[in-house]
Amino acid sequence: MARSRDDFVIAIRSAFLKKKDKQKFSLLTLLFLSIFVIVLSNYNFKIIELVKIGINEVTYRVSFLVSLPENKIQNINSQIKDHIKIYDNYKNIESELKKLKQKQLSNNFLKMENEKLRKLINESIESDELLAKVLIDKDSPFLKSIILNKGTKDKLKIGMAVVDEIYLVGKVIEVNFTNSRVLLLSDLNSKIPVILEPIGIQAVVSGTGGSEGKIQYTKEEYSNKIKSQDIIVYTSGLGGIFKPGLPVGKISSDNIGKINFFSDFKQLEYVKVISHLIEGKN
Amino acid sequence: MSSLNKDSLSSLLFSYFPIGMLFLSVFNDFDFNYLKIEYFSFNFAHILIFFWTLKNPNHLGYTSIFLAGIINDVIIGIPIGITSFCYLLICSVTAYIRNITLTPNFINDWLSFLFIILLINSIQVTILDLVFLIEVNHLKYLINIVFTFIFYPIFFILFNYINKKITIRLND
Numbered sequence: 001m002a003r004s005r006d007d008f009v010i011a012i013r014s015a016f017l018k019k020k021d022k023q024k025f026s027l028l029t030l031l032f033l034s035i036f037v038i039v040l041s042n043y044n045f046k047i048i049e050l051v052k053i054g055i056n057e058v059t060y061r062v063s064f065l066v067s068l069p070e071n072k073i074q075n076i077n078s079q080i081k082d083h084i085k086i087y088d089n090y091k092n093i094e095s096e097l098k099k100l101k102q103k104q105l106s107n108n109f110l111k112m113e114n115e116k117l118r119k120l121i122n123e124s125i126e127s128d129e130l131l132a133k134v135l136i137d138k139d140s141p142f143l144k145s146i147i148l149n150k151g152t153k154d155k156l157k158i159g160m161a162v163v164d165e166i167y168l169v170g171k172v173i174e175v176n177f178t179n180s181r182v183l184l185l186s187d188l189n190s191k192i193p194v195i196l197e198p199i200g201i202q203a204v205v206s207g208t209g210g211s212e213g214k215i216q217y218t219k220e221e222y223s224n225k226i227k228s229q230d231i232i233v234y235t236s237g238l239g240g241i242f243k244p245g246l247p248v249g250k251i252s253s254d255n256i257g258k259i260n261f262f263s264d265f266k267q268l269e270y271v272k273v274i275s276h277l278i279e280g281k282n
Numbered sequence: 283m284s285s286l287n288k289d290s291l292s293s294l295l296f297s298y299f300p301i302g303m304l305f306l307s308v309f310n311d312f313d314f315n316y317l318k319i320e321y322f323s324f325n326f327a328h329i330l331i332f333f334w335t336l337k338n339p340n341h342l343g344y345t346s347i348f349l350a351g352i353i354n355d356v357i358i359g360i361p362i363g364i365t366s367f368c369y370l371l372i373c374s375v376t377a378y379i380r381n382i383t384l385t386p387n388f389i390n391d392w393l394s395f396l397f398i399i400l401l402i403n404s405i406q407v408t409i410l411d412l413v414f415l416i417e418v419n420h421l422k423y424l425i426n427i428v429f430t431f432i433f434y435p436i437f438f439i440l441f442n443y444i445n446k447k448i449t450i451r452l453n454d
Contacts, residue, residue, distance in 0.1 A: 007382075015377035027377060030348045031370050037352070037363030038409070052362065059356040066309040136357065143416075145359045174359070181359055188417040209419040 053176045060147050060179050064135045127243055130154060130273045132162075135179060137268055144187035144207065146170075146268060151178045161235070161242045161274045167262035168192070168235060168246040169271060184265050185213055185248065194248055195236040198229070202236055205248060205259060213249060213259040233259055243274055293451040299444055300334040300342040308354040323422065324429035325399070327354065331369055332395050332434075333441045336376040341448065344373055361414050368402040388438070396431050403427055 016028040025033075040048050082089070132154075136147040150156050152175050160172045162182045170190065174181035183190050190207040196215075204216045231251040237244025249259040307326045327350070334342040351366025375398045379391070403423050410416040 011378055011381040014381050015374055018377075024343075025345055025348075027344055027370060027373055030344050031367065031374070034348065034351065034363045034366040034370060038361060038367060041361045041363055042413070055352065055362070056356055059353050063309045063353075063357055066306065070310060143359050143418075188419060209422060 056174075056176045057178060060135055060176075064147075067136065128275050130156070130275075132180075132271055132273055134268045134271060137266070144184040144190075144209070144265070145173070146182050146184065146265075146271075148172075148180050148182060148271065148273070149178065150273065151176045151180050153177055155275075156180050156273060157275070159241050161246060163246060163272050163274060164263040164268055165272075166247060168242070168248050169261075169263050169265060169268065171241065172273065182271075185261055186211060186265055191216075192242065192248065193236045193238040194233045195244075196231050196233055196251070199231065202238065203233075205233060211261070211265075213261060215251070215257050215259065229253060246274075293448075296444065296448045296451060297341055299448070300330065300338075301346050304330055304342065304346065304350050305353070308350045308357065321422075321425050322429060323426045324433050325426055326437075327369070328372065328399055328402070328430055329395075329434055329437045330441070331372045332376060332398065333438060334445075335373045336379060336391065337441070338445050338448065339377075339380075344370065347373060360410060360416065364406055364409055368406055371402050371405070372398050388435075391438075392431075392434055395434055399427050399430055 016026065018026070041052070130150060132148040132150040134146050135149050148162075156172060156175050158172055158175055161168060162170050162172060168185065170182045170184040172180050173183045185192060185205065185207055186209065187207040188209045192205045194203055194205045195201070196203055205213045206216045207213055230253055233248040233251065235242040235244055235246040235248060247262055249261040251257070251259055304327060307330065331342065331347055335347075347369045348366045351369040352362055354365040355362045375394060379394055403426070407418055407420065407423055410418050
């Protein structure tokens with residue numbers, strides 16, 4: 001009994017403390033070092049923040065370079081697919097364009113009317129847009145985020161909204177000097193205040209970790225109000241983080257509670273970061 | 283002369299294969315996620331670290347593994363140090379298995395692998411969920427564990443072949 005316990009102790013001691021010829025640190029030293037790093041990353045000291053930013057800067061750049069061949073192959077693959085479907089796409093786009101031209105006329109009128117009404121209540125929304133390239137978009141099964149090539153040197157701040165064309169895709173959660181991380185709407189930790197139109201109900205959109213989102217925390221029951229119509233989800237602007245009126249996604253009447261995001265987060269190449277200011281002169 | 287150079291180059295490539303693949307996998311997420319299959323993912327780095335630290339630890343140093351873990355944390359956006367800790371736990375188990383094993387057995391290794399991936403994923407989920415309050419999808423972690431476990435024999439055959447090549451070239 002004592003013999004087997006001795007063997008166990010020797011095996012454990014050898015595993016944790018013994019170093020091979022080429023190894024500089026023992027396993028135990030590195031285990032303690034990693035625990036130390038985990039504990040340190042929990043604190044927001046200036047020096048730790050600077051070290052973190054330095055590591056992020058270098059790692060994101062190297063990862064971007066390493067991913068270049070794979071991204072090139074993926075681009076070629078999607079280009080070939082696009083060429084194959086070119087005629088069908090042309091027909092679809094042609095019919096969509098007709099419909100959009102008709103809609104644009106009524107939209108222009110609504111836009112002008114909206115501006116007039118805002119003037120009446122002395123409110124204006126000013127926003128700045130900054131175009132950014134997506135450096136890394138690793139489709140991790142656990143966390144959904146992307147890395148942009150803009151950082152504090154371009155005056156990016158945590159909390160800014162990120163859009164693909166006009167559609168919201170997420171918000172900035174980490175800013176380094178030349179790059180930043182965006183938490184996508186599909187991430188489990190993403191919570192965005194929204195308004196469901198045309199029924200006008202306030203809600204919170206949460207990510208599911210998959211390709212769609214879900215509605216949470218509605219003040220009133222909305223399923224009866226949907227009936228046979230589709231619902232468009234816009235940012236409500238509550239909390240002042242996001243500009244109000246950014247399109248987020250669509251809820252189909254046959255699948256209530258599930259939001260299909262307008263933007264395809266797996267195809268992001270360039271995005272816009274939006275900062276906005278709501279001014280009321282009362 | 284040229285064949286000698288060619289041989290030394292291929293020996294060098296083979297001997298740096300484990301480190302090269304580890305860094306490539308953490309920088310580039312080598313796990314077929316780009317196939318966009320909803321319920322499919324596996325952790326290539328776990329298989330690679332387990333195999334090489336068990337069979338031929340001279341070609342995959344602990345410091346490299348520690349650094350690869352830090353890089354992985356930065357890229358996927360979780361607090362720095364968690365993956366390093368998990369990777370080094372794999373090394374601890376493999377070092378222990380090496381010390382107590384006289385005749386290696388594939389089934390024992392495979393079951394030990396299952397034990398260690400269950401342990402490290404549980405630790406990772408616990409730290410993320412309870413300490414850093416980052417919500418994670420438990421089902422996706424479970425699926426990842428299952429596929430990582432299933433894929434181990436396939437990579438075992440491939441890595442075993444490369445390991446034999448390395449050993450033969452070093453002995454030549």
